[in-house]
Amino acid sequence: MLAPYLILLFLFGILPLIMAIFNVPSKSPSNPNGGWKVFSIVLHDFRLVPAAEHVLGFMAIFVPLMIFFVVAMSLMLDVNSAPWKKYVRLAYIVPACVSGSVAVLLWYVLLEPTLSPFKSVMHWLGITQASQIWKTQNLTFILAFMAFFALAGQWILIQFGSLQSISTEILEAARVDGCSQFQMAMRIKLPLIRKYVIYMGVLVFAGGLQIFVEPQLLNTSIYAGIANQWSFDQLSYSLAFQNGNFGEASALSLMLLVPSLIGALLVIFKTDMFEDVTLKSPKKLAKEARKREAAKA
Amino acid sequence: MSINLKGKESTPTAKRAKRRRKVGIGHYAVNVWLIFWAIISVIPMLWLILAPSKSDRNLSYKNPLSFGHISGYWHAWKNLQDFNSGVLARWVFNSITYNLAIVLIASLTASLAGFVITASKIRFKKAFLISTLIMMLVPPVALVIPLFIEMNKVNLIDNPWSVILISSLYPFGAFLSYIYYSNTIPPEIYESARLDGCSDFRLYSRIAFPLSYPLLALLAFFAFVGNWGNYFMPYIMLPSPEHYTLPVGLGALFFSTPAINPGNGATSVPILKPEIALAGILIAVPVMIVFLISQKRLVRGMLSGSIKE
Numbered sequence: 093m094l095a096p097y098l099i100l101l102f103l104f105g106i107l108p109l110i111m112a113i114f115n116v117p118s119k120s121p122s123n124p125n126g127g128w129k130v131f132s133i134v135l136h137d138f139r140l141v142p143a144a145e146h147v148l149g150f151m152a153i154f155v156p157l158m159i160f161f162v163v164a165m166s167l168m169l170d171v172n173s174a175p176w177k178k179y180v181r182l183a184y185i186v187p188a189c190v191s192g193s194v195a196v197l198l199w200y201v202l203l204e205p206t207l208s209p210f211k212s213v214m215h216w217l218g219i220t221q222a223s224q225i226w227k228t229q230n231l232t233f234i235l236a237f238m239a240f241f242a243l244a245g246q247w248i249l250i251q252f253g254s255l256q257s258i259s260t261e262i263l264e265a266a267r268v269d270g271c272s273q274f275q276m277a278m279r280i281k282l283p284l285i286r287k288y289v290i291y292m293g294v295l296v297f298a299g300g301l302q303i304f305v306e307p308q309l310l311n312t313s314i315y316a317g318i319a320n321q322w323s324f325d326q327l328s329y330s331l332a333f334q335n336g337n338f339g340e341a342s343a344l345s346l347m348l349l350v351p352s353l354i355g356a357l358l359v360i361f362k363t364d365m366f367e368d369v370t371l372k373s374p375k376k377l378a379k380e381a382r383k384r385e386a387a388k389a
Numbered sequence: 390m391s392i393n394l395k396g397k398e399s400t401p402t403a404k405r406a407k408r409r410r411k412v413g414i415g416h417y418a419v420n421v422w423l424i425f426w427a428i429i430s431v432i433p434m435l436w437l438i439l440a441p442s443k444s445d446r447n448l449s450y451k452n453p454l455s456f457g458h459i460s461g462y463w464h465a466w467k468n469l470q471d472f473n474s475g476v477l478a479r480w481v482f483n484s485i486t487y488n489l490a491i492v493l494i495a496s497l498t499a500s501l502a503g504f505v506i507t508a509s510k511i512r513f514k515k516a517f518l519i520s521t522l523i524m525m526l527v528p529p530v531a532l533v534i535p536l537f538i539e540m541n542k543v544n545l546i547d548n549p550w551s552v553i554l555i556s557s558l559y560p561f562g563a564f565l566s567y568i569y570y571s572n573t574i575p576p577e578i579y580e581s582a583r584l585d586g587c588s589d590f591r592l593y594s595r596i597a598f599p600l601s602y603p604l605l606a607l608l609a610f611f612a613f614v615g616n617w618g619n620y621f622m623p624y625i626m627l628p629s630p631e632h633y634t635l636p637v638g639l640g641a642l643f644f645s646t647p648a649i650n651p652g653n654g655a656t657s658v659p660i661l662k663p664e665i666a667l668a669g670i671l672i673a674v675p676v677m678i679v680f681l682i683s684q685k686r687l688v689r690g691m692l693s694g695s696i697k698e
Contacts, residue, residue: 093589094511097502100558105524108535115538165426168419183427185684186434189677192620193639194669198433200649201440207662209436209453245430246687253688273415288692294526302530305620313643314650325530329625332534345534349527356526366522 109349112342120337134343143327146232150323151300153236158296162244163289166251167277181252184245191242196309199238226315231322235306243299247292254288255281287363294355301351304329324348437673440666441465445648448662465667471658472642479631480638481671484617487553487634491616495559496608503566504597508579509589518567524560530621537625551626552634556616562608568693569604570597610679610686617676635672642668 119126122133134140165184169177190198201207204222205214219225225234258281266280282289307319308326321327324344332341359365436453443457451457469477506514536555537546545551574597582592620636627633633641643649646660680687 093501093593094505096498097559097563100498100554101520101524101560103539104532104536104555104558105520105560108532108539111539111542112535115535165423168423171416171419174420177423180423180427182681182684183430185680185687186431186677189618189673189680190434190437191618191636193636193643194437194618194673197639197643197649197665197669198437201436202433206449207453209432211453249684249688250691253692257692295528298526298531299528302528304530309620309640309643313640316650325533328534332537333625338534338538341534342538345531349531352527352531353523356523359526360519360522 109346112346115338115342116346118339120339121335122337123339126339130339130343131347134340134347137327137340139321139327143321143324146322147301147303147324149232150236150239150303151297153233154239154300155293155297157236157240158244158247159289159293161240162247162251162292163282163285165244165248166255167281169248169252170255170277170281171273181249184248186245187241188243188246192305193309195238195242196306196314199234199306200314203234226318228318228322231307231310231319235303238306239300239303243296247296251285251288251292254285258284287365290363291359291365294359298352298355301348434673434677437666437669441663441670443663445661445663461663462667465663468658468660468664469667472646472660472664473630476630476633477638477668480633480635483549483632484635484672487549487556487623488613488617490553491556492609492612494553494557495562495612496605498557499559499562499608500566500601500604501593502563503568504570504593505589506563506567507570507574508576508592508597518564521560521563524558525564533621533625536622540626545626547627547629547632549627549632552623555622555626556619559608559612561611565607565611565690565693566601566604569601569607573600606683607686607690610683611690613679614676614687618672635668639665639668639672 116130117123117127120130123130169181202210203225205211205220208214214220262280262284263276266276271280302325303323304325307322308329311317311319311322311326319326321330325348328341328344328348331337331344432454439454439456440448442459442461443451443455444461447457505511506517511517540546540551540555578596579592582596587595618636619634620640623632623634624637624640627637630638630641642660642665646665648661648665
């Protein structure tokens with residue numbers, strides 16, 4: 093009964109990695125004798141540094157913005173539970189329904205001064221032509237904001253959910269002690285949802301590193317050439333499908349997998365996000381409990 | 390957010406009254422901001438839903454959030470159907486059938502796996518759970534190129550089964566099921582049933598499955614939401630237009646019509662912005678309906694295992 097899942101896990105989780113590793117040293121025009129030096133060839137590819145600059149710049153805006161905004165919004169939602177907030181939460185989920193090609197369509201519209209629902213704001217800012225916005229050097233900001241807008245709402249709801257797990261006794265005790273709402277948010281709620289924030293951080297980081305669809309569609313279909321081999325994944329795509337160099341493409345994919353793997357292992361082993369999943373042995377849990385007791389004393 | 394109290398109040402009552410007043414202003418600002426963000430969140434979707442009611446020209450000249458005429462939707466739909474001899478209907482059909490297959494296979498394999506891990510004493514339980522968690526936390530896009538190489542080897546490129554099978558690997562679902570079964574069904578039930586000579590499969594079909602409807606709804610929700618709008622995987626695996634899904638088809642509409650790129654030159658059927666917007670609605674609105682109905686499932690699913698209800 094476990095077999096169907098295990099077969100899928102092996103075929104599409106493990107086997108592709110093995111095949112990619114075997115593909116790396118294959119012969120190619122850039123690596124005529126084959127061999128593992130293909131990693132160094134990829135690292136010296138002239139397109140890698142710009143792609144790294146783009147993606148890291150994108151992440152430097154996107155990841156902190158996400159974490160700060162989502163945490164702040166969920167804490168604000170949690171200040172009290174007014175009935176109208178139910179509808180606000182429903183509204184926050186709406187941008188999550190728009191992904192991939194629809195997101196590109198909508199952002200084309202939002203940033204097109206003749207079409208945009210925000211055109212009065214844009215005219216006020218002096219923007220009358222799309223070419224004032226859609227430039228390669230602005231793309232880092234635009235894509236960061238696109239990704240932020242698509243993901244923020246659902247994470248606000250998830251972090252709001254994690255805030256609901258805090259026991260009312262703790263909050264009541266703080267209130268009796270004269271804790272203000274702001275102090276309560278910063279000193280009590282935030283430390284208690286820390287692991288969920290790290291969980292979000294890792295997922296957001298790993299996803300951001302693999303940005304592909306938005307720049308690719310913008311580049312091929314809307315503003316030709318604006319994001320040519322802009323991200324790592326686009327570079328790896330173009331190595332594979334334009335240059336037919338699957339060795340280099342696999343090498344780049346495998347290198348990109350490393351940070352995601354580190355992030356995953358970090359969440360699994362360094363936070364207690366999944367500790368109930370018996371990942372830790374009872375012995376270790378007991379040891380940690382003793383440590384906590386000792387720290388308290 | 391509240392404001393710190395400064396200044397000298399003589400009596401505690403005055404202090405409290407002042408605090409209440411200041412807190413009131415802070416609350417007011419916070420609430421206004423929360424509502425403002427809610428409005429910002431829905432405006433793009435609102436534009437999309439209203440767009441096909443207007444003509445291409447009026448999209449630029451009329452108020453972006455005004456409603457044109459109901460016949461606009463019909464008109465745009467007819468034009469879309471005439472595009473490349475009705476390939477759009479094919480894309481809708483593909484999207485529905487692929488996703489149906491994915492949701493079914495993924496939910497079933499994941500719930501079976503979660504059940505077995507909970508109910509029977511198998512070896513390598515920890516290794517299994519860790520590998521599942523790793524797969525769950527690594528974004529699926531990271532494996533697209535290696536998967537392409539694999540599918541190419543077995544000649545499954547341009548075969549819809551490549552996308553269906555790959556997307557049916559559902560580690561998050563297996564994890565959810567494991568949490569669900571270990572929290573809902575007491576282990577004594579398994580043991581006593583097994584003593585009575587009940588096989589694992591009977592245990593699942595007679596006891597676990599009837600208790601799993603909330604779980605299956607959760608699994609189907611995440612499988613659908615995660616795959617319906619997926620672009621990268623079908624884009625790479627299924628190059629022929631007759632195998633496109635709706636999201637890939639929408640990308641092709643941008644690419645091949647003058648709707649967004651006037652440089653593309655006219656197509657035989659007028660595919661303009663209202664038509665493109667209608668295609669966008671076909672992708673976004675099903676997900677929106679599912680999301681709005683099961684908003685709570687999203688939160689419960691993403692936090693399961695770490696929060697006890």
